[in-house]
Amino acid sequence: MLQAALFLSWVHLKRYWRILGELGIFRAGFLIAISTAGIVATSKPGFLTFQSVLLVFSLAGIHNQRNDRVLLSNLGLNKPLFFQLMYGLFLAPFAVFYMASVKYIPLLILLSGIFITSYQNKQIRLKFSRKSIIGFSFLPAIAWEWKSGLRRTWWMIAGIIILSLIFRNQMIVLIVSMVLISLMVAEYQMYHEQRLMIQALQKSPSGFLLRKTGLQLTFYTLTCLPLILTAVILFPDSYRVIVLVLVSSLLVQICAVLFKYSAYVQGEKTPFFMSLLVLLNLSFIFPPISPLPLIIIVIFYNKAIIRLKTVNYADNT
Template sequence: MSFLKIRWAQFLRELKSLGLFYALILISGIVATLWIFYQVQQKTEPRYGSMLFIVALILSIHLNRKDHRFIRLVAIQPFFVYISEYGFIAFIFVILSFLKSNTFTMFLLIPAVALISLINVNFISNAKSGWIARMIPASNYEWKSGVRSTGWFIPFLLLCGVLLAPLPFASLVICWIILALSISFYEQGESREMILSFMQSPRNFIVNKAGIHAMTFLICILPVLVANFIFFPDKWWLGLSFMLFCVINIAAFVTSKYAVWQHGQTNKSQSVLNSIGMIGLFIPFLLPIPIVNFIRNYRKATHNLRTLLNDFN
């Protein structure tokens, strides 16, 4: 319970740091997500799909959180810390599902949360997945580094996306989770020498970088998109729309990185805005945010890189 209080205090602190406008957008997004979840619980297939999404979300949080060592140091039984935090998240969705459908499907989340809480992240080896990173172009060092840091998790999600293709929208949601994970890939600023090695003007550098990253991601999720098309050929336009959504967001990620780029510095100031833009897949009124972010940050990025790459204009 004390850990839940700490998490609540951290959430409020992050909310205050966003400012009133973006805090309201984030709260509206959370409320809208819960409302959409509540509405889809009436039918069986969306109910199972949403349950699998929550399991994947909690698993993603568990495998990517950075405080495992802290929890092991301060908690006698880390398992109870994990299960209390994940159980709180799952409990909200269980109640909403039961109120709408009067079925016990979502109660399967309870054993799923318990199993996830038992996973010892230390035993997940990233080194063995190095061959996956080697398949990514050297110029896309953000994704090479990100794939190494996440280990087998992204291939695992891709496999889940293919296996869940018979469920409506499930495979696209899995691809969305992979794209959301990639936001953290753009927080570390590379050295000046790495940028200079491209020998391109600021505009060409940004455009080519966004193109390479978008192509890398689309090739990565291609098996999932093909599986989705096989089961839902009449919904082909959804796959194309999703691809466009991904390309726009990746372009926004790239420009947001270089709008605040500094030599060898980590900058997470853009991650919240990029995350809010990602929610637009589920909340239509947030869809313009990635486009606005791209336009706003494109000019900042080219200006920020002008001094470094001015000789290549």
């Protein structure tokens, strides 16, 4: 069992390395730098418990999305012990760090998370009645991306908000949570609807974009409202930073809508825009590139208008 866990762990590491290679040197380097900065920032005293909870939360999400369960079952490896060994190997550096720092609560959270997660041997699929409020049927039809996206990720967003409120005394936690939610809801716009859904609104391209961006901005702001209010109340002297992060995240929501409709193809998905959205959402950290979202909006607004004109008036495309 240990040999199999070591082998498949090595296979996954090679897979991740290949994915980084496909991103290109700049984007891969940027991703590594941001990840390293995040680990270093949460490795300071007072953040270790938050770090361990975040690791367990990420592990549970990854485990729930595994698509190799049939292969593991055929090999007789779809067992809790196998997952405990594999996840233990990946997270061993953090466990050693907690022991060396004599921080036993984060260590206990991490080990308990690995143990509990490993017993989830079936993918969790949450189903809701069409009449159920949790099914988000109260949202307008034009916001179909939010209906679909929230059904998939509402529990992750709720978890982020709850953890942020628990660790509310750390401002960095609130800021990181706002950015994470921003990227999660921006990903909703990577899915393209059918052409008839656009034509049925009978709006001009500019009016259609105004409606979509307005809904995206409104729903994101409402989702993050508990975090925004908590940050403003607890850290009034740092309101400029909070406003900067909020404005950056709102600009990213506009960019997500414009990216979608500038490259619109009915029924398609454009996840490759997410790497650029990550860069744009973190532009407030790097002053030289902070105007980049505004430049992107100006460029892609015209592209989206042209594409929507084609969708509305040329049925043969």
